[in-house]
Each structure stands twice: as structure tokens, then as C-alpha cells.
Amino acid sequence: MSDHKVTIIDGKAVAQTIRSKIAAEVCRLSETYIKVPGLAVMIVGQRKDSQSYVNMKRKACAEVGIKSIDLDLLENVSESELISKVHELNVNPDVHGILGQLPLPKHINEEKILTEISLGKDVDGFHPLNIGKLAMKGRDPCLFRPCCPETCYYILTRHGITIKGKNVVVVGRSNIVVLPVSLLLLKEDATVTMVHSRTKEPESIVRNADIIIAVVGQAAMIKGSWIKPGAVVIDVRTNAVDDPGKKSGYRLVGDVDFQEACKTAGCITPIPGGVGPMTVAMLLKNTLDGAKRVIEG
Incomplete structure (x- = not known):
């Protein structure tokens, strides 16, 4: 077994390649349409792991020129208040993607919140309709995987x-x-x-x-x-x-x-x-794709 060679996949390097392409596209949108993709990153509460993921996503946005719209909500936010925040983001023309960092606190129904996110802005691909389309053979592909x-x-x-x-x-x-x-x-x-x-x-x-x-x-x-x-x-x-x-x-x-x-x-x-790192790059790519659908028509 000593001569066995394994290929170790360098996710950071692959992510960097994806991000370079995204940055170039964001730059083109900005020059052509004076608009850049916007990603709303929403976090509820103070979970350490969730905060580190969210910070990583916000930093990644900045690196490729995507505008990060930050929503940091208290742990005890009510479900109805959270839904109204989602509705505001749904109609905000500067927001092309909405990301609700999971898990949400126990008193909030995750599926209910995910269902409220506009399909065209569901860059995480968690909307039950997006998952449903993924499950059904021969149907229209979901907007975001x-x-x-x-x-x-x-x-x-x-x-x-x-x-x-x-x-x-x-x-x-x-x-x-x-x-x-x-x-x-x-x-x-x-x-x-x-x-x-x-x-x-x-x-x-x-x-x-x-x-x-x-x-x-x-x-x-x-x-x-x-x-x-x-x-x-x-x-x-x-x-x-x-x-x-x-x-x-x-x-x-x-x-x-x-x-x-x-x-x-x-x-x-x-x-x-x-x-x-590659998953974060895919999130940026989904946000860019969502923005291009809106900006370029």
C-alpha cells in the first residue's frame, strides 16, 4: 500500500477560481448597469458557530464586490417579526438573495420562514418548492440548487x-x-x-x-x-x-x-x-445568477 497516491482536493484553490470569475462578472454588471448583486444575510441569536459562518459569508461578499445587507436579530425575536423582515427583503430591489442562517431558535418554525422567502431570492435553495422541483423527475429545474x-x-x-x-x-x-x-x-x-x-x-x-x-x-x-x-x-x-x-x-x-x-x-x-470554502463560493454564484436574472432580464 505504500505506493498508493491519493488526490487531496484543495477546496480553497477551487473556491478562489470560482470567486475570481464571480468578481469579474460583478464588475461587468457594475460598469454596464451601475448595479451590483445584493445578498441579505440574516442571523438570529448569538450561536458561535452560526456567527462564524455568517462572518465568513459577509467577508466573501465583500471580496467579490457583492453588497452584503446585514440583519442581526435578537434570540427572542418573534416569528411574525421575522416574517415581516423577510417580506421587506423580498420587495427590496437591491436584494437579489436572502439567506437565513440555520438553525433558528426553537420558538421559530424554520419551514415557515423558509417558505416566506421569495423563490427568486432563495439563494440557499431551501424553499420547499425548490427542493420539491429537485425531487420531481422531468420538472422545470429549480431556480437555485x-x-x-x-x-x-x-x-x-x-x-x-x-x-x-x-x-x-x-x-x-x-x-x-x-x-x-x-x-x-x-x-x-x-x-x-x-x-x-x-x-x-x-x-x-x-x-x-x-x-x-x-x-x-x-x-x-x-x-x-x-x-x-x-x-x-x-x-x-x-x-x-x-x-x-x-x-x-x-x-x-x-x-x-x-x-x-x-x-x-x-x-x-x-x-x-x-x-x-467551495460552498460559500456557490452561495456567491447563486446570488450573482439571481441578480443577473433581474438586472439583465
């Missing part, structure tokens, strides 16, 4: 990995990533299996996969022995594990045991620096 699933698809196509006829195992059960990525790859003629906490013998199912997409939120759950030689591994979820050697007291790892996986996988996304 969810960013993280779209990133997984982009990684596969960009690296020339055939999806058709392949065994794809998605580990996890989230609505935000697992369901849409499964639907997306099913559309591309993959055979998709979802493995979750109630699955019997998950190891044997994962070992049969040509492509593994891990979205569990459990540090290093997927061991090297679970991975078929040459399989493609896309590690999505970031987990913080204690590390007294680090200044912060923790380090970030994925759901896949990276060191072990590198011994058998054909290619793999690392954490950090894999899917994360």
Missing part, C-alpha cells in the same frame, strides 16, 4: 468522476444536505443509498461505495477500513475536537478519519479547506 449539495456535484464533475451507474453512499440524514445531494445524484443516474443512525451494518454498505459523502457530525466516524480502494470521499461536516496543543484548545476534523482514509481513497476533500 442548495449550495452544499451543488458543491459535492461540482467536485465530482470538475475532477472528471463519472456519476452514472456508480454506487453513492450518503452518510447522514439532514434535510439541508443529505436529501438534496441524494436527489441531485439520483438525477445523474447514480445508485444512491442513505446510511443513518438506524441503519444495520453501515460499515458493509459504505464499503461498497464508489463515492462516499459524509454528513454526520461525528468526528472520524468513518474509518479507513470502511473505504473501498480508489473510492471518492467527500467529507462535509466540520467537528471540533479537544486539542490542548492548540491555542484555541480544539482542532477541526471531518466525519472521516482523514489519515486512514488517505491510505485507500482515490481522492478526498480535507477538513478544513475542502467543501466549506
Whole structure:
């Protein structure tokens, strides 16, 4: 096994390429129409992880010239107040994308809020109608495909990995990533299996996969022995594990045991620096596409 070579996908470099193209397009819109895309980023409460994601998204907007419209709301905001904020953004002509950072506080019905976001501004692709269109064969494509699933698809196509006829195992059960990525790859003629906490013998199912997409939120759950030689591994979820050697007291790892996986996988996304930066780039791309539909008609 010592001569095994694994391809480690540099998400930061790929994201930078996508962002350069977006920046050039934003510049063109600005020069031609004196208008730039606007993204409203809405956060409720003080969750540390949510705040860091939101800051990353706002910073990314600034870097490509997209106008970030910031809404920082208190944890105890009422559902009706939040809905009226969404309605204001829906009719604001400077806003081409609306992003509600999830999870929302317990007293707010997430689906209700997501349903209120205008379809043409649903850059996260979470609106039930967008997900529904993704699920239905032969229907009009949804306006926006969810960013993280779209990133997984982009990684596969960009690296020339055939999806058709392949065994794809998605580990996890989230609505935000697992369901849409499964639907997306099913559309591309993959055979998709979802493995979750109630699955019997998950190891044997994962070992049969040509492509593994891990979205569990459990540090290093997927061991090297679970991975078929040459399989493609896309590690999505970031987990913080204690590390007294680090200044912060923790380090970030994925759901896949990276060191072990590198011994058998054909290619793999690392954490950090894999899917994360590319997902933010996809969000910017969706915002740009939404703006172009409005500005260019």
C-alpha cells in the first residue's frame, strides 16, 4: 500500500477560481448597469458557530464586490417579526438573495420562514418548492440548487468522476444536505443509498461505495477500513475536537478519519479547506445568477 497516491482536493484553490470569475462578472454588471448583486444575510441569536459562518459569508461578499445587507436579530425575536423582515427583503430591489442562517431558535418554525422567502431570492435553495422541483423527475429545474449539495456535484464533475451507474453512499440524514445531494445524484443516474443512525451494518454498505459523502457530525466516524480502494470521499461536516496543543484548545476534523482514509481513497476533500470554502463560493454564484436574472432580464 505504500505506493498508493491519493488526490487531496484543495477546496480553497477551487473556491478562489470560482470567486475570481464571480468578481469579474460583478464588475461587468457594475460598469454596464451601475448595479451590483445584493445578498441579505440574516442571523438570529448569538450561536458561535452560526456567527462564524455568517462572518465568513459577509467577508466573501465583500471580496467579490457583492453588497452584503446585514440583519442581526435578537434570540427572542418573534416569528411574525421575522416574517415581516423577510417580506421587506423580498420587495427590496437591491436584494437579489436572502439567506437565513440555520438553525433558528426553537420558538421559530424554520419551514415557515423558509417558505416566506421569495423563490427568486432563495439563494440557499431551501424553499420547499425548490427542493420539491429537485425531487420531481422531468420538472422545470429549480431556480437555485442548495449550495452544499451543488458543491459535492461540482467536485465530482470538475475532477472528471463519472456519476452514472456508480454506487453513492450518503452518510447522514439532514434535510439541508443529505436529501438534496441524494436527489441531485439520483438525477445523474447514480445508485444512491442513505446510511443513518438506524441503519444495520453501515460499515458493509459504505464499503461498497464508489463515492462516499459524509454528513454526520461525528468526528472520524468513518474509518479507513470502511473505504473501498480508489473510492471518492467527500467529507462535509466540520467537528471540533479537544486539542490542548492548540491555542484555541480544539482542532477541526471531518466525519472521516482523514489519515486512514488517505491510505485507500482515490481522492478526498480535507477538513478544513475542502467543501466549506467551495460552498460559500456557490452561495456567491447563486446570488450573482439571481441578480443577473433581474438586472439583465
